[in-house]
Amino acid sequence: MEEIKFDVKNLNLFYGDFQALKNLNIEIKANRVTALIGPSGCGKSTFLRTLNRMNDLVDGVKTNGEIRMDGKNILSDKVNTIELRTKVGMVFQKPNPFPMSIYDNIAYGPRCQGIKDKKVLDELVESSLKAAALWDDVKDRLNKNAMGMSGGQQQRLCIARAIAMKPEVILMDEPTSALDPIATQKIEELIDVLKKEYTILIVTHSMQQASRVSDDTAFFLLGEIVEFDTTLNIFSNPKNKKTEEYITGRFG
Amino acid sequence: MLKLDRKLEKLETSVRHMGKQVIEQHKNCERLFEQPDRSLARQVRHNDEIINNYETNINEQAIADIVLLRPIATDLRRVIVAIKIASDLERIGDYAKSMAKFVSKNLDNPATMKILKEASFIQHRLVIMLEDIMEAYKTKDVTKAYEIPTQDKELEALLQDFRKIVIKNNVADLEDAFNLSSLYRTIGRSSDHAVNICEHIVYLCKGIQYDFDKED
């Protein structure tokens, strides 16, 4: 039986008067990669951000409905959002390393959590960089500034930084849109490895990427989930005409 | 129109042309059954090469479409089905060739020719069935694709009857009887491949793998 990581029920989200998410219902399974696809402005990023309450940081956002993570409603007022964001890490479209050394980039989060022991930090940095398939590239220059890395390396550094927080879920919003094909492939390979330990959600505009990396795919349109199924079903025999039009590039 | 749409249209047009050729071959076989003709028999044997070339060409087009345009969903099914139909058509074409060979070999055997003539209406049934199938492919008519295989059942029954007659009447010698019944089998096999094409059309339209053999 597959475990359900997020059970989303009747989720609505408003930016002021504008309803960006309309009555979403979806079950995200643990240790699987779920791709969110759909045309620009359909609410993919907004939905992703509800899963770690990043939308709380935006003025005038109102959310209702339920998102149960391992059974607990994370939309409740009682939820510690700092803790939630530790469990649900995020990687953004543009690699955003801090302007500090590679080592400090990774150690930053754990230090904020109060980890001071040098040995523990060393180990964490090494294991996170290894998990992000970056260790061999950078082990000899951990004290160099992260800004000097290539874009693809920077993005893997951001993934390593997320991993160092020991998350359960990693959210990725178009993580390879700024990368070349080789760096993209490395990230995709990495996602495949990471899903053994983490639940991953990825927003992507590349249909090929969605079909290569994900197990399940949700098609969003105008704030609604039009179709959610295994990636194989979505890309071989979608039920909804709109889904087929979108994935085959005949949309609109 | 998307480039992919244009390419898939072209691919399916090639399959339809191939179908036309194959049907032409079987029509000629029907003629041969009725009126043995050495040069027509030779022509049918010779034309099989054209059909083989069609299949090669369709496969090449299909590979190029997959590699360059990465079709998915219905688009991918159109490519796969083109390859599959071409492969069944090629086999059906082979059977026309062996029928023509049979005629060439038995031109001087009046007893065999007589039975062949009587069997030509069964061959005619096969031709009709092939025409119906290619029409269903052209119009992507799934209802027709479901119906056509009943024609195969009827054809099969006719062939059974015929085989019995051949054996019972003790026509010619044993070898001729054997030859004839294996010729009827080529009609039956052609019809089996025609049913496969119906399955491919169902897959094309519905995305499900249907097996007409398992029906009864």
Ligand SMILES: Nc1ncnc2c1ncn2[C@@H]1O[C@H](COP(=O)(O)OP(=O)(O)OP(=O)(O)O)[C@@H](O)[C@H]1O
């Ligand atoms: N902070 C905000 N304030 C007001 N409206 C917003 C805000 N953020 C997003 N929206 C609106 O909400 C809708 C969904 O936006 P969102 O960024 O989630 O779309 P998306 O599917 O991620 O698009 P893209 O593929 O372009 O990244 C859009 O109409 C957008 O204009």
Ligand SMILES: [Mg+2]
């Ligand atoms: Mg977005």
